[in-house]
């Protein structure tokens with residue numbers, strides 16, 4: 001890869017793969033949650049994730065590229081860890097704290113990626129693409145903030 005444009009497309013394919021893995025993993029995370037509010041938050045983020053995948057389809061379309069995925073080992077590792085936390089915990093409030101920790105790690109990864117992609121889209125003069133990437137970035141930040149307040153106000157105390 002010689003140009004920022006090529007690297008941009010590579011990261012786009014990487015996050016496209018990541019979102020699809022997240023879409024697959026969220027139902028189990030939600031089902032494993034004891035806290036009703038946590039389950040609802042994860043289910044609502046699943047809906048958002050489906051919209052984010054459609055937004056990426058739209059971005060590929062705007063760039064006249066066919067949507068392709070690039071395997072993202074980082075997200076596979078984060079999802080594997082989430083699975084390990086579920087397998088290794090029995091006490092439900094503790095498991096909920098672990099689920100939040102895992103989901104926040106995924107959100108932080110996405111925030112890093114979408115932040116970079118939006119900045120690069122601006123740099124490359126792809127303003128319509130940048131608008132779409134920023135919409136997803138804001139959703140990821142909100143999802144992270146929701147998980148944070150669930151942890152602080154409800155889950156951590158019960159787990160402790």
Ligand SMILES: [Fe+2]
Nearest residue numbers: 019049052110
């Ligand atoms: Fe996402």
